[in-house]
Amino acid sequence: MKLIRTVIIKHIVTEEKKAALISEFETEIIQCERELEQLVFQLHKATKDIPNKHEQLTLRARYKEEIKKREERLQTISFKxxxxxxxxxxSEIGVGTAESIVDIEVGDPxxxxxxxxxxIIKNGIVHEIRESRSEHDELV
Incomplete structure (x- = not known):
């Protein structure tokens, strides 16, 4: 019989992994900044075309909400x-989970x-497979 079991995936921080993660974060920051610029541009263009002040305020509020989300995302990425x-x-950092298949037969514990x-992965290679150190381990 086969059962599915959750496996925690962690990476060991190396110079290469650190550089790769920083590069990913920088790409996210650039994308987020572009989205912010685009939203500001669209806000100005959209409000200019609407003569009704109430509709302008409603539209501006929706854009401001989206802008705020991007700014919060930028802060989160910067914090990371x-x-x-x-x-x-x-150090080890948790990056997610995966599913594993466990084979059991009659008589197995x-x-x-x-x-x-x-x-545990180090530089893209499985470095270690182990049982978690604690039942309450969380992803770092």
């Missing part, structure tokens, strides 16, 4: 970059699904 820069090499399995 700051935290990443503080991480020491060799029942797998402890409370005990999480972790796959």
């Amino acid at each position: 970059v700051q935290q990443l820069n503080k991480l020491e090499l060799g 029942w797998p402890d699904f409370e005990q999480k399995i972790e796959v």
Whole structure:
């Protein structure tokens, strides 16, 4: 019989991984800044074409909400970059989960699904597979 089990995926922070993550964050920042510029441009263009003040205020409020979301996303990404820069090499960071298939047969001990399995990756290669150190481990 086959069962599905959740596996926690973690990366070991190396110079290469740090550089790759920072590059990803920088790309996200650039994209977010472009979206902000585009929203501001669209806001000015859209409000200029609407003579009714009430409709302008309603439209402006919707745009401002979207602009605020992008600004918050920019702050979040900047915070992640700051935290990443503080991480020491060799630290582990959680990047997500995956599903694993467990084969069991009659007579096998029942797998402890409370005990999480972790796959540790270093420079794109599986470095270690282990049972989680604690039941309450969270993704970092």
